[in-house]
Amino acid sequence: MNPTGVELRNLTQDLGEFRIENASLKVEPRDYFMVLGPTGAGKTILLETIAGIHEPDSGRIIIGERDVGNVPPEDRNIGFVYQDYVLFPHMSVRENVLYGLKARNIPDPEAKARDVIDLLGLGDLVERYPRTLSGGESQKVAVARAIAYRPKLLLLDEPTAALDPQTQESVRSELGKLHEKLEVTVLHVTHDQAEAKILGERIAIMMEGRIRQVGEIDEVFNKPIDESVAGFVGVENVLSGEVVDHDGELARIDVGAFQVNAVTEVDQGTVQVYLRPEDIFLTDQSGHTSARNTIPGTVVSVSHLGQVYRVRTDKGLNCYVTKQTVEEFGLEAGKKVFTAFKATAARVRSQD
Amino acid sequence: MKDIRLTAPFSLLALVLVLFIGVPIANIYGVQLFQDFPGLVRAATDPAVYQSIWLSVYASGIAAFSAFLFGTPLAYILARKDFPGKTLMARIIDLPMVIPHIAAGIMLYGIFNRSGMVGGLVDEFLLFEDALPGIVVAMLFVSLPFFVNSAREGFESVNPRLEHVSRTLGQTPWKTFFKVSFPLASSHLLTGAILSWARGISEYAAVAIIAYYPKTAPITIRDRFTAYGLSSSRPATILLVTICLITFILLWSFAKSHESDWR
Numbered sequence: 385m386n387p388t389g390v391e392l393r394n395l396t397q398d399l400g401e402f403r404i405e406n407a408s409l410k411v412e413p414r415d416y417f418m419v420l421g422p423t424g425a426g427k428t429i430l431l432e433t434i435a436g437i438h439e440p441d442s443g444r445i446i447i448g449e450r451d452v453g454n455v456p457p458e459d460r461n462i463g464f465v466y467q468d469y470v471l472f473p474h475m476s477v478r479e480n481v482l483y484g485l486k487a488r489n490i491p492d493p494e495a496k497a498r499d500v501i502d503l504l505g506l507g508d509l510v511e512r513y514p515r516t517l518s519g520g521e522s523q524k525v526a527v528a529r530a531i532a533y534r535p536k537l538l539l540l541d542e543p544t545a546a547l548d549p550q551t552q553e554s555v556r557s558e559l560g561k562l563h564e565k566l567e568v569t570v571l572h573v574t575h576d577q578a579e580a581k582i583l584g585e586r587i588a589i590m591m592e593g594r595i596r597q598v599g600e601i602d603e604v605f606n607k608p609i610d611e612s613v614a615g616f617v618g619v620e621n622v623l624s625g626e627v628v629d630h631d632g633e634l635a636r637i638d639v640g641a642f643q644v645n646a647v648t649e650v651d652q653g654t655v656q657v658y659l660r661p662e663d664i665f666l667t668d669q670s671g672h673t674s675a676r677n678t679i680p681g682t683v684v685s686v687s688h689l690g691q692v693y694r695v696r697t698d699k700g701l702n703c704y705v706t707k708q709t710v711e712e713f714g715l716e717a718g719k720k721v722f723t724a725f726k727a728t729a730a731r732v733r734s735q736d
Numbered sequence: 737m738k739d740i741r742l743t744a745p746f747s748l749l750a751l752v753l754v755l756f757i758g759v760p761i762a763n764i765y766g767v768q769l770f771q772d773f774p775g776l777v778r779a780a781t782d783p784a785v786y787q788s789i790w791l792s793v794y795a796s797g798i799a800a801f802s803a804f805l806f807g808t809p810l811a812y813i814l815a816r817k818d819f820p821g822k823t824l825m826a827r828i829i830d831l832p833m834v835i836p837h838i839a840a841g842i843m844l845y846g847i848f849n850r851s852g853m854v855g856g857l858v859d860e861f862l863l864f865e866d867a868l869p870g871i872v873v874a875m876l877f878v879s880l881p882f883f884v885n886s887a888r889e890g891f892e893s894v895n896p897r898l899e900h901v902s903r904t905l906g907q908t909p910w911k912t913f914f915k916v917s918f919p920l921a922s923s924h925l926l927t928g929a930i931l932s933w934a935r936g937i938s939e940y941a942a943v944a945i946i947a948y949y950p951k952t953a954p955i956t957i958r959d960r961f962t963a964y965g966l967s968s969s970r971p972a973t974i975l976l977v978t979i980c981l982i983t984f985i986l987l988w989s990f991a992k993s994h995e996s997d998w999r
Contacts (some may be wrong), residue, residue: 395765432900433898434901435904436903436904437900437904456797456908456909457895457903457904457907458903458904458905458907458908459899460904462904464900464901464904466897466900466901468895468897470895470897470900470901471915472898472902473920473999474919474920474998475998483902483905483907483915484905487902487905487906487907487911488905488906513998515998515999516999529901529905530904530905533905533906539904561806623988641754
């Protein structure tokens with residue numbers, strides 16, 4: 385069966401606590417599409433509404449060629465995996481996987497269940513009941529149950545959020561492989577940027593019930609549409625400025641405290657410059673690097689984020705450095721440093 | 737050292753309650769078995785006694801089944817749906833627990849007597865006054881809240897997402913109810929049915945108003961107590977209590993074993 389795309393047109397849904405406002409979105413067949421948003425953004429409601437659990441207040445949902453407005457969930461031919469897996473506790477793993485095959489009267493359900501059990505390596509667990517499974521195992525069973533009848537569209541609601549980091553990693557690679565193997569369209573919601581980057585092809589940012597930005601992963605992560613999206617996708621440096629010069633490839637942009645050299649087609653007017661903190665590095669002398677931008681400053685703060693340190697300078701720039709760099713440069717408040725970044729690291733969006 | 741500042745006084749108070757329930761039961765068995773065993777044998781072979789006990793068990797069973805049949809959909813709706821008047825509906829279901837049962841009997845008699853709103857309507861083929869249907873109606877009225885509340889709690893304990901997933905997997909709402917919601921709530925449903933069955937057996941006042949005859953066990957016991965006193969009513973009491981206890985233990989252990997493989 386060919387995978388189908390899904391399209392939302394001006395979807396609005398108000399469930400009191402959670403809501404969706406005027407969401408429009410197009411997921412192409414075979415896409416691995418991510419919806420990234422903070423907790424409480426309405427992501428689960430979005431998936432449940434696509435699945436037909438809730439009837440939208442207004443707007444349309446088109447799965448494939450079909451407007452599914454009045455189609456009940458059981459006839460939408462989708463697979464659904466919840467964050468908390470919700471396996472049927474009174475059924476064994478095998479019965480859980482068989483459930484959808486039997487409900488749909490698919491011929492030879494036992495063989496089809498075996499296929500998917502083998503595909504996901506669940507062979508040893510078939511007679512076990514869900515309460516005896518680990519989080520990772522439950523997650524796989526939930527995926528197996530959802531794909532056993534080969535739905536055209538797979539909806540994943542934070543499928544790794546309840547797992548430990550190692551398991552998350554293996555589940556992500558598993559999901560990626562399954563997507564290729566099964567040729568299914570995936571719509572995956574998450575609050576985890578890393579997950580979105582690893583798995584996603586196209587992405588939508590959802591905040592407070594609204595779809596804020598849709599695009600290719602790189603586009604969204606590097607050129608967020610506004611400051612709230614920028615903050616959410618980890619673009620910690622958003623600078624407003626004016627293009628003062630453009631040589632056909634490189635623009636010089638005055639952002640007040642300093643000037644930025646950026647590769648962009650925007651050759652005039654008011655702009656915003658986006659810089660990811662991991663794209664900025666520190667040196668202790670000017671001209672020591674090949675980067676087009678070297679900006680002198682004084683360290684205002686150094687904070688430990690677990691894996692890396694965030695260094696903030698008096699020019700308002702945040703950058704991430706390693707522990708080694710902190711020790712090598714003796715980084716602390718008051719230390720004079722140069723922040724440097726490449727002309728390609730600065731992403732420019734025209735504000736005119 | 738273990739800190740017993742809270743647990744010691746609490747344990748003491750708890751013990752008082754356990755004794756309060758345990759001692760009268762132990763006492764009545766002790767007195768009967770050791771002081772008047774032949775009296776017990778006489779009661780057990782007295783048709784008036786064992787027929788009345790059987791009637792109680794049987795009528796109450798019908799009442800509990802009716803509570804199950806009508807109460808399950810109601811409990812499901814209360815657990816799952818939001819609608820105007822829901823709270824009022826839930827309070828109405830609770831009313832039999834706060835209405836004095838003698839008053840419940842009077843109210844039911846008003847409806848179900850031979851010329852009452854319902855009793856008059858079905859007069860030709862169904863008699864409530866002094867008949868089994870009257871006993872069942874009285875038992876159902878007083879025991880319904882026990883079933884509905886327990887069943888509602890059961891359905892509330894089932895994650896609605898299980899039903900959602902079942903639907904996305906291709907199951908209709910009806911089949912989802914019977915394959916997911918019902919089995920997962922079944923221990924609560926069974927508990928509710930047991931509670932309402934027990935409540936029905938124990939009912940005296942409401943039953944006595946609408947159907948004094950045929951005599952249920954509580955009415956037989958009350959009759960003997962009034963006419964002949966404690967020693968005469970005790971053997972029938974013991975038989976009734978024993979049958980109830982055995983049945984409860986069987987049903988509880990069935991309920992437990994039935995879910996032990998997955999819970």
